[in-house]
Amino acid sequence: MSPNPPARVMIIGAGPAGMSCALWLHNLGLEPGLIDSEKAPGGAMQLNFLNNNWVLGQRNMSGLEMAARFAEHIDSIGVPLLLETRPTHIALDGAGFRVTLETPEGLRSEEADAIVLATGTRYRGRELLLGLPGFARCDPGRLRYGPHCFTRLSVLASKRLLVIGGGDNALENATLALEAGARVTVATRGQFRGQARYLDRLAAAPECALHADARLTDLQSSANGLTATLEGAAGRWQIEVDRVHLLAGYAPNSGFLDATLGQGLAAPERDAAGYLVVDAQGRCSTPGFYAAGDVGNPAFPNILSALAQGAQVAKTIESDFKNASRT
Structure with missing residues (x-):
């Protein structure tokens, strides 16, 4: 009796979680394959411009x-x-799946015994300001979003900067801008939740103003930059700034599943924010689907957890197929 062939695993997303999963699957004797919609592998690491x-x-x-x-x-x-490849259709095919892929060379079909979703997250940016009064007439060169807020900070010397956001990224960005010589205002809709070392540094700086429970309600071009209107418990007030940095968190890349899954294939469960719900071993609610990395990890998204979860999912897949071969 010949042994069962190694399981073929399609990993959607070639960031740290996907590549870690592929490495472990390979070392465990399975047959992984990676696809990614971008021109280079790395996922969110491609937008991490600071030294680690x-x-x-x-x-x-x-x-x-x-x-x-x-x-x-x-x-x-x-x-x-x-x-530069993305799945356009995933269908049941016997005990596994048939996946139609859109590639630069055209459509192609691949078989898979299991699918790993490692599609990560995307930063929330310009779309959050589209309905803001005045935004459409603002100079886009004065606006930065997500990771791009961390590039060319030296040009902010003696400039006035408004940072929107209250998490680690927003507070770190404000701190770095302050160190570059900027005058900084930080506003967040709720309470500041970033690291105390950033918050303490900003609170002690006379060139920085912190506003919790405040939101941006209007943004207009002005002769010397931008006029931002903020609204909070203290009322409404305006400030003149040279640049605005929006650091408003991330959203999971899971929406593509809605238009991709074939008839009879239940969509993996997601929470209210769209993050994939997985068990402790990385299994999704849909049999044969697994998830690793930030797309299923709203609590602590980062490279380290992504690498670990990729390895965990690989071990889970190996165990699941080993157990299935015994039944």
Whole structure:
């Protein structure tokens, strides 16, 4: 009796979670394949412009440099990687799946015994301001969103900056801008929830004003930049700024599933914010689907947890198929 062939696993998303999962699946003797809609692997690491001091052993490397190192590892072990590729249809096919892919060369069909969703998150940006009075007439060069707020901070010397957001990214961005010589205002709809070291530094700086429970209600072009109207418990007030940075968090890349799943294939469960709901081992509610990384991790999205979850999902898939072969 011949042994069962190794399970074929399609991993959608070639960020740290997807590449970690592919590495572990390969080492465990399964057959992984990676696809990603972008031109280069790395996911959110491609937008991490600051030097890293959080991933052990990778000190002072940017996200771009780490992404290149991860991708080189995947290439060295021969795991197939299709870039600028996205799934357009996922259908049941016997005990597995048939996936139609849109590639730069056209449509192609692939078989998979399991599917790993490692599509990560996207930063929330310009779409949040589209209905704001005056926004459409503002100079787009004076507006930055998400990770792009961290580029070319040196040009902010002696400039007036409004940062919208109250989490770690917003407070770190405000701190770096302050260190670059900017005069900074930070406003958030709720309470500040970022790290105390950033909040304490900003609160102690005379060149910084912090406004909790405040929201941006109007943004107009002015002769010297932008006029921002803020509204909060203290009423309404206006400030003149040279630039606005919007750091309003992230949303999961899970919406593509709604138009992709074929008849009879139940969509994996998602929470109210769209994050995939998984069990402790990374299984989705739909049999044969697994999730790793930020798309299923609203509590602590980062490179470290993504790498760990990718490895965990690979072990889960190996265990699930080993158990299935015994029945």
